[in-house]
Amino acid sequence: MVRFGGICMETVWLIDATSYKKEIDQELLAVKMDYFKIKSYVRMQRIGHHVLPVQRTFSTGLLRIATLLHRMGYEVKYYHLNDFMEQNIVERAKEVPDIVAFGCVCPTIPLCSLWAEKIKSRCAKVITVVGGAHVNVALKKTMEKYPYFDRYSFGYDKEAAGRVVHRRINEEIADMPYVDYSILPYSLNEYDMNIFTTLGCPFRCAYCQDGQMPYLEYQLDGGLGAIQGQLKPGKLVHFFDSTLGYCESRLLEVCKVLKGLNHKFVLSCDIRAEFLTEKTVEALVAAGFKEIRIGLETVDHKVLEKNSRKVLPDTVMDKIKLVRENSELYLTLYTVSGLPGFTQETYRRNQEIYQHLLETRSVDEIKNAQYVPYPRDGIDLADKGVIWKDEKWENYDRQSYPVYETKELSRQQIWEGFLGTARTINRAWLKGWGYDSVDELGNGELYPEYIVGSYLKEDARKV
Helix, strand or coil: CEEECCEEECEEEEEEECCCCCCCCHHHHHHHHHHHHHHHHHHHHHCCCCECCCCCCCCHHHHHHHHHHHHCCCEEEEEEHHHHHHCCHHHHCCCCCCEEEEEECHHHHHHHHHHHHHHHHHCCCCEEEEECHHHHHCHHHHHHHCCCCCEECCCCHHHHHHHHHCCCCCCCCCCCCCCCHHHCCCCHHHCCEEECCEECCCCCCCCCCHHHCCCEECCCCCCHHHHHHHCCCCEEEEECCCCCCCCHHHHHHHHHHHHHCCCCCEEEEECCHHHCCHHHHHHHHHCCEEEEEEEEECCCHHHHHHCCCCCCHHHHHHHHHHHHHHCCCEEEEEEEECCCCCCHHHHHHHHHHHHHHHHCCCCCEEEEEECCCCCCCCCCHHHHCEEECCCCHHHCCCCCCCCEEECCCCHHHHHHHHHHHHHHHHHHHHHHCCCCCHHHHCCCCCCCCHHHHHHCCCCCCCC
């Protein structure tokens, strides 16, 4: 506890556990390494020179909480989980904090629970808190499985910050006009920039938790205007709204404001195929977007309908053509392997279509993820045919062996389907650019990304 203007204010440690290190299967690692080498080559051809990712991220939500608490007079320290463990902050700190709050994703909650216990063993008076995106959609399940925290923080901004310090702050401080990036332990150029204009999603796909998140509207430029003077020209800036702007009308407002910044960054965003028209594509290009990412998920209509996915493959294919005919945007396609309802035929058909899209350069990149049935309150995935086989949340990870099976497929079949799809994507991607092997691409710099930087190294330090 520190004195602030003669008043004792609590010291709060905020631990960003939204990214983490984990060893992955060597077979998958080899496929991923090839993927990122191809990606490096293709992006350089299509986008041109740009500042490569630096493999360090921060949680915007946690930083917004830190900003609020700092403005209220709390002594706030922001740590990244990897640094927190590797630098042994708990043992080296000269003073113990009053509150330690962890901002988590599902796989890091178990580890943070262990650290909370260790901190309490050193000083029983320390209040431990857990929050984050997963707690927002699985509060009851988190409390049942990990009852070792003193407090559970959910909601956004003032509500979430108030739960951290156990007080109502809605009336104590004006609405936040900015995010204080100086609280971060590194400079902004040492981070990959991920910002947003809205949180939540207007759609309710069964496999995605974004639709369960409360709606939050932020500045139309995502706060980019306030920090553009601190960022290097050519830096990648990704808008991680579930769909940029939340709706088509606000998307156009966002683009208008971004265009007015006259920035020199490489912008990318996620966007629903339904919102792509000649008008919105033109607006995205004018705003400085170089890449857009849209979801296909799978080409199996029955699987999509089973998972409440409204936009079907034919619509996505039409939108792909529209983007190609009206822009030079780098087009990334999101796909998901192993959704409830998948069969061996689904994998075969998916691979056939993905191969065609890449070989004809109809799309520039396909990001294929392994489905993970994250625990969520009020959602019974057993109705979708999901059978859980692993209750360890640290294994609920898109690069890990499946934690589930379905009525149609075993865990091993799901895993083999995921690996087979990844290999198909690599081969087709190379062929589309006239190559048979990644060795033919030369010794260009490997395109760094979260999976390479964060998963290659196994953190041997035990709690």
